[in-house]
Amino acid sequence: MAGCRGGGSARHDASGVPVVRQSASGAAPSVPAVPSAGAAEVIDSGPGQFTVRAHTPIKLATEAHIEARAKDGSWTAYPGLDGDTGYRLVDSCASTPSPCRSLSAGEQLVLVPWSGTTCSAQCAAPCPADDFHPGTHRLVVHGCEDPSLRYEGPAFEMPASAAMLARRRAASESQRAVIVRLDPRDVEGADRFARDRVAGFRVRAEPEQPVAAEVLTGLATWLRSSSGFNDKVVRRCARKHMVGFVLQGATMPGSTGATEMAADFACNSLIVVRTEQRGRIETWSHFDASRSELLALVRRALPQDQELAALR
Amino acid sequence: MVMQLNLGDHVSPEPGYTAIPAGYRPDAQWARTRARAIARGMPSADAYFRTLPNARSLTQLLADNTIWINYSATIGGYGETNAVGGKEIAIGSVAFRYGRWTVLATLIHELAHSNGAPGGASKAAEQALVACGLGKRGELNSGVDDPRTPFDPNISG
Numbered sequence: 229m230a231g232c233r234g235g236g237s238a239r240h241d242a243s244g245v246p247v248v249r250q251s252a253s254g255a256a257p258s259v260p261a262v263p264s265a266g267a268a269e270v271i272d273s274g275p276g277q278f279t280v281r282a283h284t285p286i287k288l289a290t291e292a293h294i295e296a297r298a299k300d301g302s303w304t305a306y307p308g309l310d311g312d313t314g315y316r317l318v319d320s321c322a323s324t325p326s327p328c329r330s331l332s333a334g335e336q337l338v339l340v341p342w343s344g345t346t347c348s349a350q351c352a353a354p355c356p357a358d359d360f361h362p363g364t365h366r367l368v369v370h371g372c373e374d375p376s377l378r379y380e381g382p383a384f385e386m387p388a389s390a391a392m393l394a395r396r397r398a399a400s401e402s403q404r405a406v407i408v409r410l411d412p413r414d415v416e417g418a419d420r421f422a423r424d425r426v427a428g429f430r431v432r433a434e435p436e437q438p439v440a441a442e443v444l445t446g447l448a449t450w451l452r453s454s455s456g457f458n459d460k461v462v463r464r465c466a467r468k469h470m471v472g473f474v475l476q477g478a479t480m481p482g483s484t485g486a487t488e489m490a491a492d493f494a495c496n497s498l499i500v501v502r503t504e505q506r507g508r509i510e511t512w513s514h515f516d517a518s519r520s521e522l523l524a525l526v527r528r529a530l531p532q533d534q535e536l537a538a539l540r
Numbered sequence: 541m542v543m544q545l546n547l548g549d550h551v552s553p554e555p556g557y558t559a560i561p562a563g564y565r566p567d568a569q570w571a572r573t574r575a576r577a578i579a580r581g582m583p584s585a586d587a588y589f590r591t592l593p594n595a596r597s598l599t600q601l602l603a604d605n606t607i608w609i610n611y612s613a614t615i616g617g618y619g620e621t622n623a624v625g626g627k628e629i630a631i632g633s634v635a636f637r638y639g640r641w642t643v644l645a646t647l648i649h650e651l652a653h654s655n656g657a658p659g660g661a662s663k664a665a666e667q668a669l670v671a672c673g674l675g676k677r678g679e680l681n682s683g684v685d686d687p688r689t690p691f692d693p694n695i696s697g
Contacts, residue, residue, distance in 0.1 A: 357593055357656070413694040414683070418661040428661035428696075462624055462659035464635075464649040464666070465617025466695055490661075495617050497697060499660045512660035512697065516616070 268331070270367050270381030274400060275393060276342035278367050278381060280317060282331035287372040288379075290316050290325045294342055294349075297364040297383065305368070306361070309349040315342055317369065321351035321505040328372035340505055342367075344386045344393050353507050360390045391459040391511035394500045398487040399448035403477030405439040407529045408432070410490055412467035418488075418501045418510045426472030427490035427499040427510070439473070439529050446525045447473070456518025457498070463514065465495035469539060471526050491515070491522060493539055541603050545572060546610040554622045557610035557630045564636045564643075568609060571644040575651075576602050578672045588671030592664065593656030594625060598672070601651045609647065611636075619646035621653040629654065641674075645690035648672050659697040666695045 267286045271279040280288070291314040293305040309315045317329045319338055331337060340350050344362075347355035364383050371377030387393050410429040418428035425431060439447070450456065475487040488501040496516045502509050515522060527536055545568050546552065548559040560568050578585050579598040586597035601607065604627070612620070612630035619635055622628040629650040635642045652665035659665075669675045675691020678684075683693050 415661055415663075415694065415696050460623040460626070461620045462650075462653045462657075462665070462697060463615065463617040463620040464646050464695060465615075465620075465697070466692060467697075495697070497659075510660050512658075 268379045272384045275384050275386050278339045281336040284333050287328050287330045289370045289372045290329050292369045311352040362386050362388045389459040391513045394511045395451040399451040401477050402475035405475045406436040408436045408472045410470035410472045412470045427488040427501045429490045443529050450521050457513040459513045467492040468494035541605045543602050543607045552610050554628045556612050560611040567640040567643050570640050571647050585672045596655050619650050621650045641690045661696050663696050
């Protein structure tokens with residue numbers, strides 16, 4: 229496996245063309261950006277979400293590397309990602325790729341995202357125990373026939389927790405949503421899809437309501453909040469006053485674009501279930517610090533709901 | 541060695557986790573003593589706890605003097621653990637107002653989280669109560685709560 233030799237210096241491929249880093253986030257490249265001068269570039273479209281674009285015909289190694297930046301500025305690749313399969317240049321987990329991936333000039337490949345974890349990093353099913361890696365990272369892809377050719381993506385920040393990442397991806401991808409009332413006393417595991425359940429909780433008989441655009445915008449802002457959630461605590465608490473959201477919209481490889489969320493206003497708990505190619509991924513949080521914001525949004529989405537109107 | 545109750549001799553790193561008020565200490569002490577008796581006399585308790593992700597028995601958890609049982613006046617529930625696998629547990633005022641059996645039930649539930657039981661929609665932590673004789677298998681199978689037992693089959697997380 230190609231190790232990291234540190235970043236910052238300009239590199240050239242076999243044709244003498246400089247390897248150029250571009251960043252969709254606007255981060256300063258370490259060499260002057262020369263459009264189309266590099267053979268390939270890695271573009272970030274969100275933490276752990278990558279597009280590889282070829283400027284000339286190129287053959288890349290299917291196995292790429294996720295590198296973490298240490299406090300001293302050095303970069304180290306994670307070994308054994310995705311059950312030792314490694315993080316791969318694939319836009320679907322369904323196929324078994326060959327060791328090399330050829331791209332024609334102008335072709336771009338949107339990768340199945342990195343989950344931020346080690347074991348279930350990309351396509352592997354969720355693991356009973358897994359390590360989530362917050363902090364500064366980058367994707368590095370290599371030439372297939374010449375592994376010394378490195379194409380380093382821009383540095384990006386993985387948020388503090390898997391739950392925060394799930395909320396932010398849900399916020400970014402959602403273009404429309406419906407809201408339902410849920411029965412807090414009828415819950416099954418969230419690992420299986422059921423038409424009459426949201427995040428494992430049974431949907432009550434009332435019809436679902438579409439969420440107005442401005443409420444959805446507010447919901448996305450709430451989901452992106454850094455300070456409104458506690459992603460660590462776990463509680464013994466009897467849920468009450470539950471609502472569910474089903475968010476749908478733009479799809480990235482690795483997700484169907486549907487996110488289910490179940491929130492309750494007794495325990496201030498939030499369960500988020502995203503359907504990804506590696507399975508239904510559940511994360512949970514508590515939103516004590518931002519309860520008033522969510523309650524206001526829910527009341528706007530369900531203005532006739534007496535139970536929610538009476539909540540303090 | 542024994543799991544410790546915060547009687548004013550511990551400063552929890554978790555905001556809002558405080559010493560157990562004097563009036564609630566008898567129930568907290570009773571719950572810990574009762575939990576140890578369960579672990580000694582009910583093999584299903586240790587067996588269930590060993591199936592949880594961190595694979596420690598209830599006996600081991602109760603003998604871990606780095607686990608602290610605190611009090612919290614502000615949590616919106618019976619109790620909480622600072623993280624899955626964490627060692628700072630808080631029993632809430634709600635649990636103490638219900639009485640010592642609810643304190644015991646909450647202690648068992650939170651020890652399951654300390655042993656790696658997940659939150660969210662999982663019922664793994666609450667099901668520890670059945671293995672400890674604090675709920676009936678019929679409640680577990682039917683999902684119908686028997687108010688005579690501390691176990692609530694509809695509590696998840």
